[in-house]
Amino acid sequence: MAYSAQDTFAAFNPFKDLDVTKIMSDMKFPVVGFETVVETQRKNIEAFTAANQTAFEGMQALFQRQAEVVRNSVEEMTKATTDLWSAASPEEKAAKQADLVKKSYEGAIANLREAIDMLAKSNGQAADLINKRVGESIDELKIAVAKK
Numbered sequence: 001m002a003y004s005a006q007d008t009f010a011a012f013n014p015f016k017d018l019d020v021t022k023i024m025s026d027m028k029f030p031v032v033g034f035e036t037v038v039e040t041q042r043k044n045i046e047a048f049t050a051a052n053q054t055a056f057e058g059m060q061a062l063f064q065r066q067a068e069v070v071r072n073s074v075e076e077m078t079k080a081t082t083d084l085w086s087a088a089s090p091e092e093k094a095a096k097q098a099d100l101v102k103k104s105y106e107g108a109i110a111n112l113r114e115a116i117d118m119l120a121k122s123n124g125q126a127a128d129l130i131n132k133r134v135g136e137s138i139d140e141l142k143i144a145v146a147k148k
Contacts, residue, residue, distance in 0.1 A: 032141075032144045032145065033144070036140070036144045040137060040140055040141075043133065043136070043137070043140075044133060044137060047129055047130060047132070047133030048130070048133075050129050051126040051127075051129040051130050052126070054122060054125045054126045054129060055122055055123065055126040057122070058118065058119065058121065058122020058123070058125070058126075059119075059122070061118060061122070062115055062118045062119060062122075065114065065115070065118065066111075066115065069111050073107070076103075076107075080096075080100045080103075083096060084096050084097065084100065
C-alpha cells in the first residue's frame, strides 16, 4: 500500500464531522425592520457624503494654497535673480546665492509642513465624521434589536 499524505491529513481533520448548516440553524438572529435598515443606510450615506465633502474641500484648499506658494515662489525667484545679477563681485554673488539657497530650502520645508498640517486636519475631520456615524449606527442597531 502506497503512502498518501492526503489520506493521512484527512484522518486527522478535526473538522471532518462539522455541520455548519446545523450550527447556523440553531442560532437565532434578531429581525430588524426594513424601515430601520433603510433609515440606517440613509444616515450612513449622508455621513460618507459629508466626510467626502470635507476631504474634497481640504484638498481644494491645499491646491489653492499650493497655487499661492508657486505664484509667490516665482515672484521671489524673479526678484532674487535680479538681485543676484546686480552683485558686483564674485564673493557677493556667492553670498547671495547661499542666502537664496537657504531661503528656498527653509521656504520649501515650511510649505511642506503647512501642506501636511492641512491634509492632517482635513483627513482628521473626515475620519471624525465617519467615526461618529459608526458609533451612532451601533447604538441604532442595539435599539432596533432591543425592540424585537
